[in-house]
Amino acid sequence: MIRVQNLTKRYARATAVDQISFAVEKGQIVGFLGPNGAGKTTTMRMLTCFLPPSAGTATIAGFDVLEQPFEVKKRIGYLPESPPIYPEMETVEYLRFVGRLKGLSGAMLEERINYVCDRCFVADVKTKLLGKLSKGYRQRVGLAQAIIHNPDVLILDEPTAGLDPKQINETRDLIKSLAGDHTIILSTHILPEVEQTCEQVVIINKGKLVATDSVRNLQERARGAETILIEVAPRASAPDASLTLQIQQRLERIPGVSRVVCREPSGPDMVFEAESQHGQLIRGDLARAVVESGWDLNELRPASMSLEEIFLQLTGSETHSEPDKTPAPQRIPASEPNA
């Protein structure tokens, strides 16, 4: 449905997007992931024909964004970073205006307006001024606007930015429910969002494509090794360096544990991070070891580990000293050396 090949956008002083290539099949939801300023919005703007690419091609439903922008525009629904609403318009009026711009008219238009109002949960604010709506409602009106002409492709730029947690969940569910009918690209810098909503993920950083893979693959790879946080308190004595070392050594002796790191102590408890070897379950052994040695086990939980670390390794130069030669599309390495 969407084919992007060596797409590049150069400005006078900087290259915002550098030779990005990826493809999206019909009905998929793709998460476009990257830190702020990575070039997500620029890429989306090129896909929507708002900006012309400096080099490379992008086709949507077989139409090139440079050669046949009119055909492309008919087939996309676009929600920019801030919803493009006119504050002096009422919801229905605004949707009618957008619908007409997209080529709808008459009974068909009214039918679509009712449909998207129900679908995006804005039916209760139909006659309210857009300027008076809350951020969450504006965002939903923005979504309603994007799907009014039933486009093949939906391009959503940070659809959950600035919403409260409840609204974020509602919006994600809404987006998920739209997949199937529409092919969706959504950009975000929030990782769990990708894990929850998308099937496929495209990670970019500083304008370059870092990785593209399915979310499930990424998660499986991340789950191979487990990191456990353990909070231990000594029963009698106050914690000191020798005790810390003692506990650390005790934990390291457990089979299946590859590494134990002591974290900054805060308060009377000592916090350790234990990493398991690939595919090993170590939680039970850790708990037993602590208790049997006569210490108190105050907390034991898996450290939130997943896409987040992979993401940081891929995008952050400070965590990973790999030189800046990232080859174009690359699969995510199966297991990171230090994981």
Added chain:
Amino acid sequence: MRNTWTICRKELRSYFVSPVAYLLLAMFSLIFGFFFWNALGYFVIEGIEMQMRGQAIPMNINEQIIRPLLSNASVLGLFFIPMITMRLFAEEKRTGTIELLTTSPVRDLEIVLGKWSAALILYACLLLFTALNFSFLFLYGNPDWKPLAVGYLGLLLQAGGLLAIGTFISTLTKNQIIAGAATFGVCLLLWVLEWVSGYESATWATVLAYLSVITHFDSFGRGVIEIKDTVFYFTLIFLGLFFTSRSMESLRWRS
């Protein structure tokens, strides 16, 4: 064409749901009403004086009231046009709604024409209020309606040209105040260019004076449709709109 009308309607709506249109209408009709009252006052005094002196020079409402008032209205328009056009594109650029317009299957020219025609319709509404004043002349006198109609045509053509320039300037910036101020400057300059003809008769002065929008209004004020003046105004409209759509296209390359 359909898209043009959609955009035009949307623009008119935003003029008329906000206080903008009403403020402009109120100020324009207040100031023009004052002009009318004065013109009428002079006319009446002059009439009485002539009667007292026993002179019998025929008085002409068209020449003595309508014609000067029409050129007053054309000058007044110069001040109001920036206020009409400044928001057209600058606002959309600032709020980001321009992205909606340019990613919809609508041609740039349709957007430009829609916005410009909405501005022209608002200006025509302002003129409608001046017609209210003139209607009193028809109620109590018998002026000729044809020169008045031609005068209105001239006002609309002149405004069309200046509105096109204002629309163009509005595409250049995100800031409405800058758009308004620049349009006002250009309008004022196009008005005063004609002054050079007062003391200089070299070719350059003739050219400058020719560029002035005011010189071309004279014929319309007299009730005469001159081809060269009509062509001048149409050229102005065409150039203004042409540059606007070029500038819209370049928004993508520049941004």
